[in-house]
Amino acid sequence: MATLRLNGIRKRYPNGITALHGIDLSVADGELIVVVGPSGCGKSTLLRTVAGLESISDGELMINEQRVNALEPAERDIAMVFQNYALYPHMSVFENMAYALKNRGTPKDEIRRRVTDTARLLDLAELLDRRPRQLSGGQRQRVAMGRAIVREPQVFLFDEPLSNLDAKLRVQMRLEIRRLQKRLGITSVYVTHDQVEAMTLADRLVVMNGGHVEQCGTPMMLYAQPATRFVASFLGSPAMNFLPLAAHRDAVVLPNGAQVALPDMLSAGRAATLGIRPEHLVEAASQPEAAAVLDVTVEMLEPLGADTLAYTRLPGLDEWLVVRLDGAHAAREGQRLSLAFAMANCHVFDAQGMRVPVSNEASVSLREAQ
Amino acid sequence: MSAPFQRHRLTPWVLMAPQLGIVLVFFFWPALQAIEQAFYVEDAFGLSREFAGLANFKAVLSDPTYYQALGTTLVFSLAVALGAMSIALLLAVMADRVIRGARVYRTLLVWPYAVAPAVAGVLWLFLFDPTLGLISSLLGNMGIDWDHKLNGAQALALVIMASVWKQMSYNFVFFLAALQALPKSLLEAAAIDRAGPWRRFWTITFPLLSPTSFFLLVMNSVYAFFETFGTIDTVTSGGPGGATTTLVYKVYQDGFVGQDMGSSAAQSVLLMALVGGLTWFQFRYVERKVQY
Numbered sequence: 001m002a003t004l005r006l007n008g009i010r011k012r013y014p015n016g017i018t019a020l021h022g023i024d025l026s027v028a029d030g031e032l033i034v035v036v037g038p039s040g041c042g043k044s045t046l047l048r049t050v051a052g053l054e055s056i057s058d059g060e061l062m063i064n065e066q067r068v069n070a071l072e073p074a075e076r077d078i079a080m081v082f083q084n085y086a087l088y089p090h091m092s093v094f095e096n097m098a099y100a101l102k103n104r105g106t107p108k109d110e111i112r113r114r115v116t117d118t119a120r121l122l123d124l125a126e127l128l129d130r131r132p133r134q135l136s137g138g139q140r141q142r143v144a145m146g147r148a149i150v151r152e153p154q155v156f157l158f159d160e161p162l163s164n165l166d167a168k169l170r171v172q173m174r175l176e177i178r179r180l181q182k183r184l185g186i187t188s189v190y191v192t193h194d195q196v197e198a199m200t201l202a203d204r205l206v207v208m209n210g211g212h213v214e215q216c217g218t219p220m221m222l223y224a225q226p227a228t229r230f231v232a233s234f235l236g237s238p239a240m241n242f243l244p245l246a247a248h249r250d251a252v253v254l255p256n257g258a259q260v261a262l263p264d265m266l267s268a269g270r271a272a273t274l275g276i277r278p279e280h281l282v283e284a285a286s287q288p289e290a291a292a293v294l295d296v297t298v299e300m301l302e303p304l305g306a307d308t309l310a311y312t313r314l315p316g317l318d319e320w321l322v323v324r325l326d327g328a329h330a331a332r333e334g335q336r337l338s339l340a341f342a343m344a345n346c347h348v349f350d351a352q353g354m355r356v357p358v359s360n361e362a363s364v365s366l367r368e369a370q
Numbered sequence: 371m372s373a374p375f376q377r378h379r380l381t382p383w384v385l386m387a388p389q390l391g392i393v394l395v396f397f398f399w400p401a402l403q404a405i406e407q408a409f410y411v412e413d414a415f416g417l418s419r420e421f422a423g424l425a426n427f428k429a430v431l432s433d434p435t436y437y438q439a440l441g442t443t444l445v446f447s448l449a450v451a452l453g454a455m456s457i458a459l460l461l462a463v464m465a466d467r468v469i470r471g472a473r474v475y476r477t478l479l480v481w482p483y484a485v486a487p488a489v490a491g492v493l494w495l496f497l498f499d500p501t502l503g504l505i506s507s508l509l510g511n512m513g514i515d516w517d518h519k520l521n522g523a524q525a526l527a528l529v530i531m532a533s534v535w536k537q538m539s540y541n542f543v544f545f546l547a548a549l550q551a552l553p554k555s556l557l558e559a560a561a562i563d564r565a566g567p568w569r570r571f572w573t574i575t576f577p578l579l580s581p582t583s584f585f586l587l588v589m590n591s592v593y594a595f596f597e598t599f600g601t602i603d604t605v606t607s608g609g610p611g612g613a614t615t616t617l618v619y620k621v622y623q624d625g626f627v628g629q630d631m632g633s634s635a636a637q638s639v640l641l642m643a644l645v646g647g648l649t650w651f652q653f654r655y656v657e658r659k660v661q662y
Contacts, residue, residue: 053558074564086555090577099573100563147563 002064002154002187003029004050010058011045011211019045021211022059030185032178036198037208038234043191046208047157050189051080063154074103079148080157083164085140087132093119093143094128100151118150121180138169145177149184156181156188162197174200195235199223207231229353232275238309238322240347241281243274255316256294275347278309278324284338294339296321298331312337401642407635414629426636435612436620436637443616446530447594453534454593455586458541459579463571465542466549476546483539487597491604494532518606522613525606529614532605533598540593541586548582549575580660588652595645617641 004027011020019042027033035043048054050061052073061069068076079100087096094115101111119125122142132140141161148156161177162170178201181188192198198205199219207214207222207230215227219235226232232240243254254274284293296312299320306327311320323339325331348356408426412419430436465475482490497505498518506516518525552575560570599618602608608615608623615623618641625634 051558051562053561073558073561074566078562080559080562082555082559084553084555086553086559088556088560088574090580099560099565103564103569147559151563 003027003062004155004187004189005062005065006050006059007062008059009046009049009056009061011042011049011054012057019211020049023213025206025213025216027187027189029187032181032188032190032201032203033206034190034192034198034202034204035206035208036192036195036234037214039193041208042211043193043208044159047080047159047189047191050155051078051157052076077154078157079151079153079155080159081144081148081161083160085132085144085161085164087140087143087147089132092129092131093124093135093146096132096143097147097150100147114150115146118146121149122146137165138173141165141169141173142176145180149180153186156186158188158190158192160192161190163192163194170197177201195237199235207234209234225355226275226347227355229273229275229349229355232347232349236277238278238324240275240277241321242319243276243314243317243321245272245274245348254294256314258294272351273349273353275349276341276345278322280345281321281323281339281341283325284340294321294341296323296337296339298333298335298337301331301333303327310337312339404635404638404642407631408639410632412631416631422632426632427640430633430636430640435615438612439615439617439620442526442612442614443595443618446526446533446598446614446616447591449530450533450537450594450598451587451590453530454537454590455541455583457534458538458586459545459583461538462542462545462549463575465546479542480539482536483543485536487536487600488604490536491532491601494528494535494601495605498528518610520610522610525610525614529598529602529605532601533594536601537590537593541590544582544586545579548579552578584652584657584660587656588649591648591652592645595641617644 004025006023006025009020009023010018012018023046025033035046037043045054049056052068052071052075056069060067063076063078088099091099097115097118098111101114106114115128116125119128122145124139124142124146127135127139127143132143135143141164144161158177162173165173174197177190190201192201202219204217205219205222206216209230215222215231217225222231223235226235229242233242245254281294294314296314298310298312300311302309302311304327308325308327308329308331310323310325310331312323314321321339323337331337343358346358348358350356409421409423410419411422411425461479465472465479468475485493497503498516500506500517500519503516509516516524518528556574556578557570560574565573595616596618598616599622602614602616602619603622606614608619617637621634621637621641624630624637628634
């Protein structure tokens, strides 16, 4: 039962590299926060500073409103699950799980009781005498979880715990982690680079980039209202399509020359990019009321079963325009499609990549630019 | 073996031939000759010899100086192996933690290994010389009367120190490499699991170093038994009064100084059996405690 608060956490290495540029984050009791970002964005460094494995250059780290900056990892009452599990290879599963309790001087019978209880919770009861090398990847992962759970820590830290598992096991363990975390109600910080894992696990999601927090909020909020172009591109698979907007007299123009009427921004001229997710591009024929029509050519198809992803070419756009079609769609490569989209589903970003609010009157028209 | 390799059965042998040749000529041939010679008595001039059966062995095993040398060897070997290993481990742990100037420390710590045993012996001899030595005069100022030429215990301590100093570098390299190969996350996990530095070392680092420690135990025993000859010869020549005469030094003394080839050969056969037995024991009983 704990809250965790980060006030302007900075991390500078002696070689002058700054890994974290002032991170502010508040984690409520029992909440599962997922920190997601590309490699090198500082998410692991952030977790390690919370754990106490890295010192904090500046800012405050509070657990239960107690400043813990100067405390050793051992004194912070946190547990961490490592990417490679970091199981002690010379100890049995039981000894691995009992190690922290032993170090604290817990009585022997209590250790035995707590380890057996946790082992039962994680379905490890049969494996307590085994050594880590005699276990499968999924079992090792569960032992690493058990080692953290058995301590009943204030805060759980997860450092990409599923990235060494195969795809099927990863989905299974993802659900397992979610179930256990809710059941035990332990405040958790979970680091991953996998956006699907991030979306599915998080109570709240923190997207990091270059040592900054780009945006923090519920997964659906970040998906629907990305604050920056980076967040928009990072969440969602396949990624959002971005169409550069060119200023043309008193309008902005899509690469194919179609004019976009964005009344409240025309004067400011801020709009630089129009973002639209693959699922928000639909065939114009099925949506006669949709405002804009883009004529594209299908270059490649990726049938996924329920959906088919079409990689299409829009004249004037260098990148592919990705469209999520129904799995039953009879599209062929080389076929021409007329795509429509509603302005309400669009995201507009300025030249710095910041979200520009779009009013309801905004619309896209088919008029060719003069 | 997979199919592509079967066509090249000869190649591995050709590649191994030079090393095998050296082993055969310099190790197996002399060893076989020693075994043969152990059963003969030779005259003082080496002109004739006579089959003697087990007489050489009987003579050696009823000689009190042989048992004295055996005792000296056991004390000496134990002290050298444990001393060289524990000091090396301590230095390796410290060098592993150093970040600034790490390469300088590491290079300096490896240097003693490059010094020939006889040169190292002379170095220690000068430092501890009862009349000229720097350290012996310092010890004299502190009220310790150092004279390894008269005091057997001091002489033994001196050859132990010189041998430890020399072997330490070898052990250091292995321990440092093993320490650096330890996954960092294990020690981090232990730190989070509330283990202090001392406990982390004894419950995580030390057990995980056991394959290296075991290898070094075998190597250091062999070193202490055989390769310390040069050091002993230059520092004390086995004296005073046989206080630093180890088994291998006695083989040399009786054979090449005393010209009793039969006895010397019998001793070297016994020594081979002893070290072989020790190594077998180490693999049979100590290796079980090794964590791989």
